[in-house]
Amino acid sequence: MRIxxxxxxxxxxxxxxxxxxxxxxxxxxxxxxxxDLLGIKGFKAVVDIFLSPLLASYKWQDVALKAAPLIIIAxxxxxxxxxxxxxxxxxxxxxxxxxxxxxxxxxxxxTGGFLVVLLMIAAGxxxxxxxxxxxxxLRTKYNVNEILSSLMLTYVSFQVLGYLVGGPWxxxxxxxxxxxxxxADAQTLPVWPESTVHLGVLVALxxxxxxxVIMARSEFGxxxxxxxxxxxxxxxxxxxxxxxxxxxxIIGGAMAGLAGGLEFLGVLHKIDxxxxxxxxxxxxxxxxxxxxxxxxCLIAGIVLAVTYVGGQMAQTSVHIPNSTxxxxxxxxxxxxxxxxxxxxxxxxxxxxxxxxxx
Numbered sequence: 056m057r058i059x060x061x062x063x064x065x066x067x068x069x070x071x072x073x074x075x076x077x078x079x080x081x082x083x084x085x086x087x088x089x090x091d092l093l094g095i096k097g098f099k100a101v102v103d104i105f106l107s108p109l110l111a112s113y114k115w116q117d118v119a120l121k122a123a124p125l126i127i128i129a130x131x132x133x134x135x136x137x138x139x140x141x142x143x144x145x146x147x148x149x150x151x152x153x154x155x156x157x158x159x160x161x162x163x164x165x166t167g168g169f170l171v172v173l174l175m176i177a178a179g180x181x182x183x184x185x186x187x188x189x190x191x192x193l194r195t196k197y198n199v200n201e202i203l204s205s206l207m208l209t210y211v212s213f214q215v216l217g218y219l220v221g222g223p224w225x226x227x228x229x230x231x232x233x234x235x236x237x238x239a240d241a242q243t244l245p246v247w248p249e250s251t252v253h254l255g256v257l258v259a260l261x262x263x264x265x266x267x268v269i270m271a272r273s274e275f276g277x278x279x280x281x282x283x284x285x286x287x288x289x290x291x292x293x294x295x296x297x298x299x300x301x302x303x304x305i306i307g308g309a310m311a312g313l314a315g316g317l318e319f320l321g322v323l324h325k326i327d328x329x330x331x332x333x334x335x336x337x338x339x340x341x342x343x344x345x346x347x348x349x350x351x352c353l354i355a356g357i358v359l360a361v362t363y364v365g366g367q368m369a370q371t372s373v374h375i376p377n378s379t380x381x382x383x384x385x386x387x388x389x390x391x392x393x394x395x396x397x398x399x400x401x402x403x404x405x406x407x408x409x410x411x412x413x
Contacts, residue, residue, distance in 0.1 A: 056404055056405060056406045057404075057405050058402060058403070058404055058405070059402075059403045059404075059405050060396070060400040060401075060402065060403070061400060061401050061402075061403045062399065062400055063398075063399060063400060063401055066398045066399055067397070067398055067401075070394075070397050070398045071346055071398055074391060074394035074395070074397060074398060075344050075345070075346060075351070075355070075391055077390070077394065078344070078387050078390035078391045078394060079105075079344075079358060079387060081390050082383055082386045082387050082390060083101050083105055085386065086100065086101045086104070086383060086386075087100075087101050090373075090375075095373055095374075095375060096373050099372065099373055100369050100372075100373045100375055100379075103365055103368045103369040103372050103373065104361075104362055104365035104366055104368075104369050104379070104380065104383060105361060105362065105365055106365075107365055107368050108360075108361045108364040108365045108368065109361060111368075114364055114368070116250050116251055116252045117364045118357065118360045118361055118364050119252050119256045119360075120251060120252065120253075120256065120321075120322060121359075121360035121363045121364060122256075122259065122356045122357045122359075122360035123255050123256045123258070123259035123314070123317065123356075124149070124255075124259075124314035124315075124317065124318050124334045124338075125334055125337055125338050125341050125356040125359055125360060126259040126262070126263070126341070126352055126353055126356035126357075127255075127258070127259050127262060127310050127311075127313055127314040127317070128145050128149065128310055128311045128314045128334060128335055128338035128341075129338040129339075129341035129342040129345060129352040129355065129356055130262055130263060130266045130310055130349055130352050131145070131306050131307035131308070131309065131310025131311060132145055132307050132310075132338055132339060132342045133266075133342040133345065133347040133348070133349070133352055134266065134269075134270065134279060134303050134306055134307065135303035135304060135306070135307045136283075136342060136343075136347050137270070137279050137280060137283045137303075137347050138279045138280075138282045138283040138299050138300070138303045139282070139283045140194075140201060140299070140300050140303045140304060140307075141201055141202045141205075142187060142190070142201065142205050142303075142304055142307040142308070143201075143202050143205050143206040143209075143339065144186075144187070144190065144204075144205030144206050144207075144208050144209045144335070145205075145307065145308075145311040145334075145335035145336070145338055145339070146209050146212075146311075146331060146333065146334065146335025146336050147186060147205070147208050147209030147210070147211065147212035147213070147335070148182075148183040148184075148186045148187050148212075148307070148308040148311035148312055148315070148335065149183065149311040149312065149314055149315040149318075149331075149334055149335045150209075150212040150213065150215075150216050150315060150330060150331050151182045151183055151185075151186040151212050151215065151312065151315070152179035152180065152182045152183035152186075152311060152312025152313060152314070152315035152316050153179060153312075153315035153316055153318060153319040153326055153330060154182065154215065154216060154219060154315075154326065155178040155179050155181065155182025155183075155312065155316070156175040156176065156178050156179040156182075156315070156316035156319050156320060157175075157224065157235050157319060157326050158178065158224075159171075159174055159175045159178040160175050160238060160242050161224060161235070161236075163242070165239045165241075166239075166241070167239050167240070167241020167242040168241055171241070171242060172242060172243075172244065172320065175242065175316060175320060176313065176316050176317070176320065178316070179312045179313055179315055179316025179317075179319070180309045180312050180313045180316065181309070181312070182312050183308040183309050183310070183311045183312015183313065183315065184305045184306075184308045184309035184312060185308070186208065186212065186308055186312070187205070187304045187305055187307055187308020187309070187311070188301070188304065188305055188308065189204070189208060190204035190205040190208065190304060191300055191301045191304035191305065194300055194304075195297040195300055195301065201300075201304065205304075209335070212331075213331060216326070216328065216330065216331065217233070217328060219235075220233045220234050220235055220326055220327055220328060221233035221328075224326075226325070232327070233327060233328055234325050234326065234327035234328075235325045235326045235327075236325065237324050237325045238319075238320070238324040238325065242320070243320055243321065243324055244317065244320045244321040246321070251322075253317070253320075253321030253322065254317075254321065255314075255317030255318070255320070255321045258313075258317065259353075259356070260353070262310075262349075263349040263350050263352060263353045264349070266349040267348075267349040267350060270349065275302070278292075278294045278299060279299060279302075279303060281294055282294055282296050282299040311335055311338075314334065318332075318334075333381075337359055337384060338356075339388075340355075340359060340384050340385075340387060340388040340391075341355045341356050341359050342355075343388060343391050343392065344358065344359070344387060344388070344391050359384060359387075362380045362383050362384060363380055365380070366379050366380030366383075367380075
């Protein structure tokens with residue numbers, strides 16, 4: 056007998072739901088085996104990484120704070136990916152968004168209040184969107200691959216970050232440490248009483264609903280889906296692919312800039328050389344694990360946030376490296392991409408002529 060892949064008429068809905076779950080479970084199982092082979096308590100390590108943050112209520116707020124930027128960035132990336140626009144530079148847009156928020160705060164000095172905070176958030180959104188507009192322009196004007204241009208701009212953003220926090224925006228009272236001055240209390244986001252959960256977490260919970268409405272109930276969402284499915288169909292439908300590229304790239308950058316601004320205003324309150332946290336790259340995994348669906352991104356963002364917090368817990372419990380969470384995240388992305396073949400194809404076992412009695 057032989058095995059044949061038979062193309063489905065349309066993607067399997069059951070597989071779309073099952074494969075992300077299977078990817079997480081398979082990652083956990085392989086993690087147990089690998090840790091045991093390395094002489095580490097595999098089961099204990101995997102439980103700490105994937106389950107302990109959910110079972111320990113005192114860690115929920117940490118999960119919420121980690122999940123918020125991942126969800127927000129992934130929502131923007133998922134929209135672009137639905138249009139076959141691949142923005143890999145969300146990390147740079149996240150950094151530039153935070154810097155723009157910081158610049159607005161510096162312009163106001165110690166003045167705060169609702170309007171100032173709103174302007175700082177808006178500056179982050181605009182900054183991230185404009186940074187993403189560069190690869191959009193290169194793609195539509197010169198057909199430059201946006202994967203490469205957006206990724207390279209990420210490293211440019213790191214240089215901008217280093218220049219500003221080590222130069223004109225350096226805190227004069229920071230003992231020569233390259234960082235901006237801490238925000239005034241009136242310039243920070245409000246937090247939930249007796250916790251560190253800030254208003255940005257609520258934004259991350261609301262935005263999936265907004266994106267679902269846009270993608271499922273608006274003409275623009277239909278345009279994104281058509282452009283992503285077929286350039287020919289888009290032309291026949293009267294949709295401009297270049298405009299879609301511009302729109303989705305800028306929206307993706309704006310969401311990354313929003314996440315950077317909220318992280319700055321709600322969690323860190325200053326920017327230093329370590330501000331680039333990898334959220335922009337991890338959000339790519341979140342988008343694919345969530346199947347480019349807004350509510351899927353919400354769930355996947357929580358899952359990846361759990362691995363961040365769980366990885367920190369496992370460092371002290373079973374003494375694993377800090378990079379372990381990143382390894383698990385990469386494994387999940389590998390499995391979710393590999394399992395896509397089951398979404399588009401069904402496995403058909405064809406018996407040999409002898410087995411078939413021919």
